[in-house]
Amino acid sequence: MSEIVYNDRTSLNPSTMLSPVPVVMVSCGSMEKPNIITLAWVGTINSEPPMVSISIRKERYSHDLIENSGKFAINLVSEDLVKETDYCGIKSGRDVNKFTHLRLKAIEGNVTGVPMIAQSPVNMECTVKQILRLGTHDMYIASIDAVHVKNELMDKKGSVDLDKAGLVAYSHGEYYRLGKYLGFYGFSVAGPEALKRRWRRS
Amino acid sequence: MSEIVYNDRTSLNPSTMLSPVPVVMVSCGSMEKPNIITLAWVGTINSEPPMVSISIRKERYSHDLIENSGKFAINLVSEDLVKETDYCGIKSGRDVNKFTHLRLKAIEGNVTGVPMIAQSPVNMECTVKQILRLGTHDMYIASIDAVHVKNELMDKKGSVDLDKAGLVAYSHGEYYRLGKYLGFYGFSVAGPEALKRRWRRS
Numbered sequence: 031m032s033e034i035v036y037n038d039r040t041s042l043n044p045s046t047m048l049s050p051v052p053v054v055m056v057s058c059g060s061m062e063k064p065n066i067i068t069l070a071w072v073g074t075i076n077s078e079p080p081m082v083s084i085s086i087r088k089e090r091y092s093h094d095l096i097e098n099s100g101k102f103a104i105n106l107v108s109e110d111l112v113k114e115t116d117y118c119g120i121k122s123g124r125d126v127n128k129f130t131h132l133r134l135k136a137i138e139g140n141v142t143g144v145p146m147i148a149q150s151p152v153n154m155e156c157t158v159k160q161i162l163r164l165g166t167h168d169m170y171i172a173s174i175d176a177v178h179v180k181n182e183l184m185d186k187k188g189s190v191d192l193d194k195a196g197l198v199a200y201s202h203g204e205y206y207r208l209g210k211y212l213g214f215y216g217f218s219v220a221g222p223e224a225l226k227r228r229w230r231r232s
Numbered sequence: 233m234s235e236i237v238y239n240d241r242t243s244l245n246p247s248t249m250l251s252p253v254p255v256v257m258v259s260c261g262s263m264e265k266p267n268i269i270t271l272a273w274v275g276t277i278n279s280e281p282p283m284v285s286i287s288i289r290k291e292r293y294s295h296d297l298i299e300n301s302g303k304f305a306i307n308l309v310s311e312d313l314v315k316e317t318d319y320c321g322i323k324s325g326r327d328v329n330k331f332t333h334l335r336l337k338a339i340e341g342n343v344t345g346v347p348m349i350a351q352s353p354v355n356m357e358c359t360v361k362q363i364l365r366l367g368t369h370d371m372y373i374a375s376i377d378a379v380h381v382k383n384e385l386m387d388k389k390g391s392v393d394l395d396k397a398g399l400v401a402y403s404h405g406e407y408y409r410l411g412k413y414l415g416f417y418g419f420s421v422a423g424p425e426a427l428k429r430r431w432r433r434s
Contacts, residue, residue: 034341045379047392076367085276140238
Protein backbone atom coordinates (compact mmCIF):
# COMPACT_ATOMS: atom_id res chain seq x y z
CA MET A 31 0.00 0.00 0.00
CA SER A 32 1.54 3.28 -1.11
CA GLU A 33 1.17 6.69 0.49
CA ILE A 34 -1.51 7.83 -1.94
CA VAL A 35 -4.50 9.32 -0.13
CA TYR A 36 -7.76 10.31 -1.80
CA ASN A 37 -9.69 13.32 -0.51
CA ASP A 38 -12.92 12.55 -2.32
CA ARG A 39 -13.20 8.79 -1.80
CA THR A 40 -12.99 6.19 0.92
CA SER A 41 -10.79 3.11 0.54
CA LEU A 42 -12.39 -0.10 1.74
CA ASN A 43 -11.22 -3.63 2.18
CA PRO A 44 -11.49 -5.64 -1.04
CA SER A 45 -15.06 -6.82 -1.62
CA THR A 46 -17.42 -7.80 -4.41
CA MET A 47 -18.54 -4.29 -5.33
CA LEU A 48 -19.23 -4.77 -9.06
CA SER A 49 -22.70 -3.37 -9.68
CA PRO A 50 -25.23 -3.79 -11.14
CA VAL A 51 -24.95 -7.50 -11.82
CA PRO A 52 -27.46 -9.91 -13.36
CA VAL A 53 -29.85 -11.92 -11.23
CA VAL A 54 -31.16 -15.11 -12.78
CA MET A 55 -32.92 -18.30 -11.79
CA VAL A 56 -30.73 -21.25 -12.70
CA SER A 57 -32.68 -24.46 -13.12
CA CYS A 58 -31.03 -27.85 -12.91
CA GLY A 59 -31.50 -31.49 -11.99
CA SER A 60 -33.90 -33.66 -13.94
CA MET A 61 -37.47 -33.19 -15.18
CA GLU A 62 -38.49 -35.68 -12.48
CA LYS A 63 -36.62 -33.81 -9.75
CA PRO A 64 -35.96 -30.27 -10.93
CA ASN A 65 -34.49 -27.54 -8.77
CA ILE A 66 -33.87 -23.80 -8.99
CA ILE A 67 -31.10 -21.66 -7.51
CA THR A 68 -30.95 -17.90 -7.84
CA LEU A 69 -27.53 -16.57 -8.78
CA ALA A 70 -25.99 -13.15 -9.27
CA TRP A 71 -22.39 -14.26 -9.75
CA VAL A 72 -23.04 -15.01 -13.43
CA GLY A 73 -21.85 -13.41 -16.65
CA THR A 74 -21.40 -13.61 -20.37
CA ILE A 75 -17.76 -14.48 -20.99
CA ASN A 76 -17.40 -15.11 -24.72
CA SER A 77 -19.26 -14.10 -27.88
CA GLU A 78 -18.29 -16.83 -30.35
CA PRO A 79 -18.89 -19.52 -29.32
CA PRO A 80 -21.46 -18.01 -26.93
CA MET A 81 -20.47 -18.83 -23.35
CA VAL A 82 -21.48 -17.95 -19.82
CA SER A 83 -20.12 -18.59 -16.36
CA ILE A 84 -21.99 -19.20 -13.14
CA SER A 85 -20.43 -19.40 -9.68
CA ILE A 86 -22.02 -21.47 -6.90
CA ARG A 87 -21.09 -22.02 -3.28
CA LYS A 88 -19.93 -25.58 -2.72
CA GLU A 89 -22.48 -26.21 0.03
CA ARG A 90 -25.52 -25.36 -2.06
CA TYR A 91 -27.84 -28.18 -3.11
CA SER A 92 -27.65 -27.17 -6.78
CA HIS A 93 -23.86 -27.29 -6.71
CA ASP A 94 -23.77 -31.07 -6.76
CA LEU A 95 -26.69 -31.32 -9.18
CA ILE A 96 -24.79 -29.24 -11.74
CA GLU A 97 -21.45 -30.83 -10.89
CA ASN A 98 -22.95 -34.26 -11.60
CA SER A 99 -25.12 -33.54 -14.65
CA GLY A 100 -22.91 -30.90 -16.30
CA LYS A 101 -26.05 -29.09 -17.41
CA PHE A 102 -28.19 -26.16 -16.32
CA ALA A 103 -30.52 -23.52 -17.72
CA ILE A 104 -30.37 -19.78 -17.14
CA ASN A 105 -33.84 -18.25 -16.81
CA LEU A 106 -34.03 -14.45 -17.03
CA VAL A 107 -36.01 -12.59 -14.38
CA SER A 108 -38.80 -10.15 -15.14
CA GLU A 109 -40.37 -7.91 -12.51
CA ASP A 110 -43.30 -10.28 -11.91
CA LEU A 111 -40.85 -13.04 -10.93
CA VAL A 112 -38.82 -11.09 -8.38
CA LYS A 113 -40.44 -12.66 -5.30
CA GLU A 114 -39.94 -16.18 -6.66
CA THR A 115 -36.37 -15.24 -7.55
CA ASP A 116 -35.62 -14.04 -4.04
CA TYR A 117 -37.16 -17.17 -2.56
CA CYS A 118 -35.02 -19.42 -4.77
CA GLY A 119 -31.92 -17.64 -3.50
CA ILE A 120 -32.82 -18.21 0.15
CA LYS A 121 -34.45 -21.63 0.41
CA SER A 122 -32.74 -24.94 -0.30
CA GLY A 123 -34.00 -27.57 -2.70
CA ARG A 124 -33.08 -30.08 0.00
CA ASP A 125 -36.09 -28.84 1.99
CA VAL A 126 -38.65 -27.77 -0.59
CA ASN A 127 -39.64 -28.47 -4.18
CA LYS A 128 -39.39 -24.91 -5.43
CA PHE A 129 -41.24 -25.54 -8.69
CA THR A 130 -44.25 -26.94 -6.81
CA HIS A 131 -44.15 -24.46 -3.95
CA LEU A 132 -43.91 -21.43 -6.24
CA ARG A 133 -46.25 -22.86 -8.88
CA LEU A 134 -43.54 -22.58 -11.49
CA LYS A 135 -43.84 -24.91 -14.45
CA ALA A 136 -40.86 -26.97 -15.57
CA ILE A 137 -40.45 -27.40 -19.32
CA GLU A 138 -37.81 -29.60 -20.87
CA GLY A 139 -34.96 -28.08 -22.84
CA ASN A 140 -35.08 -29.55 -26.32
CA VAL A 141 -31.30 -29.65 -26.71
CA THR A 142 -30.02 -30.70 -23.27
CA GLY A 143 -33.13 -32.11 -21.58
CA VAL A 144 -32.56 -29.80 -18.61
CA PRO A 145 -35.65 -28.39 -16.84
CA MET A 146 -36.39 -24.73 -17.61
CA ILE A 147 -38.90 -22.29 -16.10
CA ALA A 148 -41.96 -21.71 -18.31
CA GLN A 149 -42.78 -18.37 -16.65
CA SER A 150 -39.37 -16.90 -17.49
CA PRO A 151 -39.21 -14.66 -20.59
CA VAL A 152 -35.93 -16.17 -21.81
CA ASN A 153 -34.32 -19.56 -21.18
CA MET A 154 -30.78 -20.52 -22.12
CA GLU A 155 -29.68 -24.16 -22.10
CA CYS A 156 -26.05 -24.54 -21.03
CA THR A 157 -23.45 -27.31 -20.85
CA VAL A 158 -20.47 -27.16 -18.49
CA LYS A 159 -17.09 -27.17 -20.24
CA GLN A 160 -14.68 -26.36 -17.42
CA ILE A 161 -14.75 -25.87 -13.64
CA LEU A 162 -12.56 -23.49 -11.63
CA ARG A 163 -12.32 -23.91 -7.84
CA LEU A 164 -11.93 -20.31 -6.70
CA GLY A 165 -12.55 -20.40 -2.95
CA THR A 166 -16.04 -20.04 -1.54
CA HIS A 167 -17.43 -20.64 -5.02
CA ASP A 168 -16.89 -23.08 -7.85
CA MET A 169 -17.13 -21.45 -11.26
CA TYR A 170 -18.77 -23.32 -14.13
CA ILE A 171 -17.66 -22.22 -17.59
CA ALA A 172 -20.40 -23.28 -20.00
CA SER A 173 -21.47 -23.17 -23.60
CA ILE A 174 -24.87 -21.76 -24.49
CA ASP A 175 -26.52 -24.50 -26.54
CA ALA A 176 -30.00 -23.10 -27.11
CA VAL A 177 -32.00 -19.94 -26.44
CA HIS A 178 -35.79 -19.82 -26.08
CA VAL A 179 -37.62 -16.50 -26.06
CA LYS A 180 -41.30 -15.87 -25.28
CA ASN A 181 -43.18 -15.03 -28.44
CA GLU A 182 -44.36 -11.65 -27.15
CA LEU A 183 -40.72 -10.49 -27.08
CA MET A 184 -40.19 -11.27 -30.78
CA ASP A 185 -40.80 -8.35 -33.13
CA LYS A 186 -42.06 -8.59 -36.70
CA LYS A 187 -38.55 -8.78 -38.10
CA GLY A 188 -37.73 -11.79 -35.94
CA SER A 189 -35.53 -9.78 -33.57
CA VAL A 190 -35.74 -9.95 -29.83
CA ASP A 191 -36.99 -6.85 -28.00
CA LEU A 192 -35.86 -7.49 -24.43
CA ASP A 193 -37.02 -4.04 -23.30
CA LYS A 194 -40.57 -5.41 -23.19
CA ALA A 195 -39.57 -8.07 -20.66
CA GLY A 196 -39.19 -5.72 -17.68
CA LEU A 197 -35.94 -7.33 -16.59
CA VAL A 198 -34.47 -7.10 -13.11
CA ALA A 199 -30.90 -6.26 -12.05
CA TYR A 200 -29.20 -6.81 -8.70
CA SER A 201 -27.23 -4.09 -6.98
CA HIS A 202 -25.53 -4.45 -3.61
CA GLY A 203 -28.18 -6.73 -2.10
CA GLU A 204 -31.21 -5.12 -3.73
CA TYR A 205 -33.38 -5.85 -6.75
CA TYR A 206 -34.14 -3.09 -9.27
CA ARG A 207 -36.16 -3.03 -12.45
CA LEU A 208 -34.33 -1.59 -15.43
CA GLY A 209 -35.43 2.04 -15.69
CA LYS A 210 -34.73 5.02 -17.92
CA TYR A 211 -33.37 4.27 -21.39
CA LEU A 212 -30.03 6.02 -21.87
CA GLY A 213 -28.99 5.08 -25.41
CA PHE A 214 -27.85 2.35 -27.74
CA TYR A 215 -24.36 0.94 -28.25
CA GLY A 216 -22.62 3.47 -30.48
CA PHE A 217 -24.87 6.45 -29.76
CA SER A 218 -21.96 8.61 -28.63
CA VAL A 219 -20.44 8.60 -32.12
CA ALA A 220 -23.62 8.25 -34.21
CA GLY A 221 -24.65 10.91 -36.70
CA PRO A 222 -27.99 12.74 -36.51
CA GLU A 223 -29.75 10.34 -38.89
CA ALA A 224 -28.68 7.21 -37.04
CA LEU A 225 -29.58 8.86 -33.75
CA LYS A 226 -33.05 9.69 -35.01
CA ARG A 227 -33.61 6.24 -36.48
CA ARG A 228 -32.22 4.16 -33.65
CA TRP A 229 -33.05 6.07 -30.46
CA ARG A 230 -35.72 4.12 -28.60
CA ARG A 231 -39.03 5.86 -28.06
CA SER A 232 -40.95 4.41 -25.15
CA MET B 233 -32.36 -31.82 -30.90
CA SER B 234 -35.44 -33.62 -29.67
CA GLU B 235 -38.99 -33.33 -30.92
CA ILE B 236 -40.05 -30.93 -28.19
CA VAL B 237 -41.87 -27.91 -29.59
CA TYR B 238 -42.91 -24.87 -27.56
CA ASN B 239 -46.12 -23.06 -28.40
CA ASP B 240 -45.38 -19.94 -26.39
CA ARG B 241 -41.72 -19.37 -27.21
CA THR B 242 -39.37 -19.15 -30.15
CA SER B 243 -36.15 -21.16 -30.23
CA LEU B 244 -33.16 -19.24 -31.56
CA ASN B 245 -29.61 -20.12 -32.40
CA PRO B 246 -27.34 -19.99 -29.36
CA SER B 247 -26.34 -16.41 -28.56
CA THR B 248 -25.25 -14.24 -25.66
CA MET B 249 -28.72 -13.45 -24.33
CA LEU B 250 -27.94 -13.04 -20.61
CA SER B 251 -29.49 -9.73 -19.58
CA PRO B 252 -29.10 -7.31 -17.93
CA VAL B 253 -25.33 -7.38 -17.59
CA PRO B 254 -22.97 -4.85 -16.04
CA VAL B 255 -21.31 -2.16 -18.11
CA VAL B 256 -18.07 -0.77 -16.72
CA MET B 257 -15.10 1.28 -17.80
CA VAL B 258 -11.95 -0.76 -17.35
CA SER B 259 -8.83 1.37 -17.03
CA CYS B 260 -5.38 -0.03 -17.67
CA GLY B 261 -1.87 0.75 -18.85
CA SER B 262 0.30 3.15 -16.88
CA MET B 263 -0.28 6.55 -15.28
CA GLU B 264 1.91 7.98 -18.07
CA LYS B 265 -0.09 6.21 -20.79
CA PRO B 266 -3.46 5.23 -19.40
CA ASN B 267 -6.28 3.74 -21.44
CA ILE B 268 -9.95 2.85 -20.97
CA ILE B 269 -12.03 0.07 -22.50
CA THR B 270 -15.73 -0.37 -21.87
CA LEU B 271 -16.76 -3.94 -21.13
CA ALA B 272 -20.02 -5.75 -20.50
CA TRP B 273 -18.65 -9.28 -20.45
CA VAL B 274 -17.61 -8.91 -16.79
CA GLY B 275 -18.84 -10.48 -13.58
CA THR B 276 -18.27 -11.21 -9.93
CA ILE B 277 -17.12 -14.82 -9.73
CA ASN B 278 -16.13 -15.46 -6.11
CA SER B 279 -16.98 -13.96 -2.73
CA GLU B 280 -13.98 -14.93 -0.59
CA PRO B 281 -11.44 -14.06 -1.80
CA PRO B 282 -13.30 -11.41 -3.80
CA MET B 283 -12.75 -12.02 -7.51
CA VAL B 284 -14.01 -10.78 -10.85
CA SER B 285 -13.60 -11.81 -14.45
CA ILE B 286 -13.39 -9.62 -17.54
CA SER B 287 -13.43 -10.88 -21.13
CA ILE B 288 -11.72 -8.91 -23.90
CA ARG B 289 -11.45 -9.48 -27.64
CA LYS B 290 -7.88 -10.34 -28.60
CA GLU B 291 -7.66 -7.53 -31.15
CA ARG B 292 -8.51 -4.75 -28.72
CA TYR B 293 -5.75 -2.34 -27.71
CA SER B 294 -6.41 -2.91 -24.00
CA HIS B 295 -6.08 -6.66 -24.43
CA ASP B 296 -2.30 -6.48 -24.71
CA LEU B 297 -2.01 -3.78 -22.06
CA ILE B 298 -3.72 -6.02 -19.52
CA GLU B 299 -2.02 -9.16 -20.80
CA ASN B 300 1.36 -7.49 -20.25
CA SER B 301 0.79 -5.66 -16.97
CA GLY B 302 -1.55 -8.17 -15.31
CA LYS B 303 -3.44 -5.26 -13.76
CA PHE B 304 -6.57 -3.24 -14.41
CA ALA B 305 -9.22 -1.24 -12.59
CA ILE B 306 -12.97 -1.60 -12.86
CA ASN B 307 -14.75 1.77 -12.74
CA LEU B 308 -18.51 1.67 -12.19
CA VAL B 309 -20.72 3.75 -14.47
CA SER B 310 -23.26 6.28 -13.27
CA GLU B 311 -25.83 7.91 -15.55
CA ASP B 312 -23.71 11.02 -16.07
CA LEU B 313 -20.90 8.88 -17.52
CA VAL B 314 -22.94 6.95 -20.05
CA LYS B 315 -21.77 8.92 -23.11
CA GLU B 316 -18.11 8.56 -22.09
CA THR B 317 -18.74 4.87 -21.45
CA ASP B 318 -20.20 4.32 -24.89
CA TYR B 319 -17.31 6.21 -26.50
CA CYS B 320 -14.74 4.04 -24.67
CA GLY B 321 -16.44 0.95 -26.08
CA ILE B 322 -16.26 2.20 -29.65
CA LYS B 323 -12.99 4.08 -30.06
CA SER B 324 -9.54 2.54 -29.78
CA GLY B 325 -6.78 3.76 -27.51
CA ARG B 326 -4.47 3.27 -30.50
CA ASP B 327 -6.06 6.33 -32.09
CA VAL B 328 -7.04 8.59 -29.21
CA ASN B 329 -6.08 9.32 -25.62
CA LYS B 330 -9.50 8.72 -24.09
CA PHE B 331 -8.69 10.32 -20.75
CA THR B 332 -7.66 13.57 -22.43
CA HIS B 333 -10.37 13.54 -25.09
CA LEU B 334 -13.17 12.90 -22.58
CA ARG B 335 -11.65 15.10 -19.86
CA LEU B 336 -11.53 12.16 -17.50
CA LYS B 337 -8.96 12.37 -14.73
CA ALA B 338 -6.63 9.46 -14.06
CA ILE B 339 -5.84 8.76 -10.42
CA GLU B 340 -3.34 6.16 -9.31
CA GLY B 341 -4.51 3.04 -7.49
CA ASN B 342 -2.74 2.98 -4.14
CA VAL B 343 -2.38 -0.81 -4.11
CA THR B 344 -1.56 -1.72 -7.72
CA GLY B 345 -0.51 1.61 -9.24
CA VAL B 346 -3.04 1.14 -12.05
CA PRO B 347 -4.77 4.26 -13.40
CA MET B 348 -8.39 4.69 -12.26
CA ILE B 349 -11.10 7.14 -13.32
CA ALA B 350 -11.67 9.96 -10.81
CA GLN B 351 -15.20 10.67 -12.10
CA SER B 352 -16.37 7.09 -11.45
CA PRO B 353 -18.32 6.54 -8.21
CA VAL B 354 -16.50 3.27 -7.41
CA ASN B 355 -13.08 1.96 -8.47
CA MET B 356 -11.83 -1.56 -7.94
CA GLU B 357 -8.14 -2.40 -8.37
CA CYS B 358 -7.63 -5.89 -9.79
CA THR B 359 -4.74 -8.27 -10.45
CA VAL B 360 -4.91 -11.04 -13.05
CA LYS B 361 -4.53 -14.55 -11.61
CA GLN B 362 -5.45 -16.76 -14.56
CA ILE B 363 -6.28 -16.42 -18.25
CA LEU B 364 -8.69 -18.58 -20.26
CA ARG B 365 -8.59 -18.46 -24.07
CA LEU B 366 -12.25 -19.00 -24.94
CA GLY B 367 -12.56 -18.07 -28.61
CA THR B 368 -13.25 -14.50 -29.66
CA HIS B 369 -12.43 -13.37 -26.12
CA ASP B 370 -9.71 -13.97 -23.57
CA MET B 371 -11.04 -14.14 -20.03
CA TYR B 372 -9.03 -12.63 -17.19
CA ILE B 373 -9.74 -14.09 -13.77
CA ALA B 374 -8.63 -11.50 -11.22
CA SER B 375 -8.48 -10.76 -7.54
CA ILE B 376 -10.02 -7.55 -6.23
CA ASP B 377 -7.21 -5.89 -4.28
CA ALA B 378 -8.78 -2.59 -3.28
CA VAL B 379 -12.09 -0.76 -3.50
CA HIS B 380 -12.48 3.02 -3.50
CA VAL B 381 -15.90 4.62 -3.08
CA LYS B 382 -16.81 8.29 -3.45
CA ASN B 383 -17.49 9.83 -0.07
CA GLU B 384 -21.04 10.88 -0.96
CA LEU B 385 -21.98 7.18 -1.28
CA MET B 386 -20.84 6.40 2.28
CA ASP B 387 -23.55 6.59 4.91
CA LYS B 388 -23.07 7.56 8.56
CA LYS B 389 -22.55 3.96 9.62
CA GLY B 390 -19.69 3.54 7.14
CA SER B 391 -21.77 1.43 4.77
CA VAL B 392 -21.96 1.98 1.03
CA ASP B 393 -25.29 3.16 -0.40
CA LEU B 394 -24.90 2.39 -4.08
CA ASP B 395 -28.49 3.39 -4.80
CA LYS B 396 -27.37 7.03 -4.72
CA ALA B 397 -24.88 6.42 -7.54
CA GLY B 398 -27.47 6.14 -10.34
CA LEU B 399 -25.75 3.12 -11.85
CA VAL B 400 -26.21 1.94 -15.42
CA ALA B 401 -26.91 -1.58 -16.72
CA TYR B 402 -26.57 -2.96 -20.24
CA SER B 403 -29.31 -4.95 -21.90
CA HIS B 404 -29.16 -6.33 -25.44
CA GLY B 405 -27.20 -3.42 -26.89
CA GLU B 406 -28.83 -0.66 -24.85
CA TYR B 407 -27.96 1.30 -21.72
CA TYR B 408 -30.51 1.65 -18.92
CA ARG B 409 -30.41 3.39 -15.59
CA LEU B 410 -31.47 1.22 -12.67
CA GLY B 411 -35.12 2.03 -12.00
CA LYS B 412 -37.83 0.95 -9.60
CA TYR B 413 -36.69 -0.65 -6.34
CA LEU B 414 -38.19 -4.13 -6.02
CA GLY B 415 -36.87 -5.39 -2.68
CA PHE B 416 -33.86 -6.54 -0.71
CA TYR B 417 -32.20 -9.95 -0.64
CA GLY B 418 -34.41 -12.05 1.64
CA PHE B 419 -37.59 -9.96 1.38
CA SER B 420 -39.65 -12.92 0.20
CA VAL B 421 -39.24 -14.72 3.51
CA ALA B 422 -38.88 -11.70 5.84
CA GLY B 423 -41.36 -11.10 8.65
CA PRO B 424 -43.40 -7.90 8.88
CA GLU B 425 -40.93 -6.18 11.22
CA ALA B 426 -37.91 -6.85 9.02
CA LEU B 427 -39.89 -5.79 5.96
CA LYS B 428 -40.84 -2.51 7.61
CA ARG B 429 -37.31 -1.84 8.82
CA ARG B 430 -35.42 -2.84 5.72
CA TRP B 431 -37.66 -1.86 2.80
CA ARG B 432 -36.06 1.08 1.02
CA ARG B 433 -38.07 4.30 0.94
CA SER B 434 -36.98 6.53 -1.90
